[in-house]
Amino acid sequence: MSAQTPLHEFSKFKVLLIELALAMGGFGIGTGEFAIMGLMPNLSSDLGVSEPEVGHLISAYALGVVVGAPLLAILGARLFRRHLLILLMAFYALGNIASALAPGYDSLMLFRFIAGLPHGAYFGVAALVAASLVPANQRAKAVSRVMMGLTLALLIGNPLATVLGQSLNWRYAYLFVGGIAALTAVLVFFFLPLNRDEPRNRPLHEVRAFRGAQLWYALAIGAIGFAGMFCVFSYLAPTLLNVTGVDPFWIPIALAVFGLGGFVGNILGGWLFDRLQFRSVGLLLIWAIGMLMLFPLATGSVWSLLLICFLVAQMSALGPALQTRLMDVANEAQTLAAASHHAAFNVANALGPWLGGMAITAGLGWQSTGYVGAAMAAAGLGIFMMAWRNENGAQLVAEPD
Incomplete structure (x- = not known):
């Protein structure tokens, strides 16, 4: 069985089961990552x-992703993808169960860091598996289907965890996540066959191949440009309570609306990249700047806030677009680059709450997170323009007179 063209080996139903198993892991990880918000x-x-x-706990998890994504991708480079996915999900289950049992703030900070370690490597390997199941011109849509688990976490998992935490205790939310991760390991074991012919790499070979300006541009766009969404999303609950002035009942509703926007954005991102390629990233960043600038103006009414939450969350379209872009420019460092994509997004997850928290602490108000987020998206657009100029300039030099 070929690792590059297994489309001819598997039925559509078999591919669906594999994508379902992989998406379940994304659902668990997304719920674990965002439940705290x-x-x-x-x-x-x-x-x-x-x-x-509490926002620092978000940053601790994100730091775990940043450290763990390249480290575990390198250490796992020689493992079969099936085995690596199962190990990563077992690790994630243990990290979240430990979080649920943490006796205090400092221990919870440590366990959130540990729980974040397998995040990026799981998504990176899952994306490579998904892309290997379809023709080359359908890779972004395949990746978006697997990442759909992450957006469903925003739509269903995060509101459910919020209700669970509000009605019982926040610790039950992490026990819930640990159970999902364990279920994912079981599903991958049963649905994803072991492919002994798939390409594997030596760890040092992956590191040596991990270079090239376009690869680093793509990672920088994710790390800086996507921070805008996390800046708003991280402080959405206190913004609802302290600015909009609504009952806590509205928090899971707002999170579900945000999740619906992310779900739509995820599908849009795969579709748009398959048609426009790298140009789609620039268009998505321009959209993000406009929506984030509107966020502070929408916080006075719950209905306008719900609408802008839906629109801001469509920044999730950057996920499959940048993931596929990295596959195109990573050459022989596919596993490390795919995992590092999620490390970059979790730099954004750390940077957004940190910068938003600075603005709030400085007395600029909860709604100032929209302006801070717009500035980060604008910085991401600037990096995109540098990447575009670098790539097209190199093509002009390479063309004969």
Whole structure:
């Protein structure tokens, strides 16, 4: 069985089962990553810390992704993808169960860091598996279907975890995530066959191949440009309570609307990249700047806030677009580049709450996160323009007179 063209080996139903198993992992990871945002007031009260300090727990998880994505991708380069996916999901289950049992703020900070370690490597390997199941011109859509689990986490998992945490205790949200991760490991074991012919690489070979300006441009766009969405999303719950002035009942509703926007954006991103290629990234960043600038103006009414949440969340379209872009420019460092994509997005997940928290602490108000986010998206657009000029300039030099 060929690792590059297994489309001829598997039925559509078999491919669907594999994508379902991989997407389940994305659902668990997305719920684990974002649950804290809906439960920020609960954790603040229970742990006796401020809400910006709870934001540091988000940054700790994101730092775990940044450290773990390249490290585990390199260490796992010689493993079969099936085995690596199962190990990563087992690791994720343990990290979240430990988070649920953490006795205090400092230990929870450590366990959130540990839980973040397998995040990027899982998504990177899952994206490579998904892309190998379809023809080359359908890769972005295949990646978006697997990433759909992440957007469904925003739509269903995160609101469900919020309700669970509000009605019982925030610890049950992480137990829920640990169970999803364990289920994913079982599904991958049963649905994804072991392919002994798939290409494997030596760890040092992956590192040596991990170079090239376009690869680093793509990672920088994700790390900086996508921070705008996290800047708003991380403080959505306290913005609803302190600015819009609504009952906590509205928090899971707003999170579900945000998730619906991410779901639509994820599908849009795969579709758009398959048609426009790298140009789609620039268009998505321009859209993001406009929507983030509108966010502070929409916080006065719950209905306008729900609408802008849906529109801002469509920044998720950058996910499959940049993931596929990295596959195009990574050459022989496919596993490391695919995992590093999620490390870059979690730099954004750390940078967004940090910069937003600075603006809030400085007295600029909860709604100032929209302006800070727009500035980050604009910086991402600037990096995109540098990448575009670099690529097209190189093509002109390469063309004969």
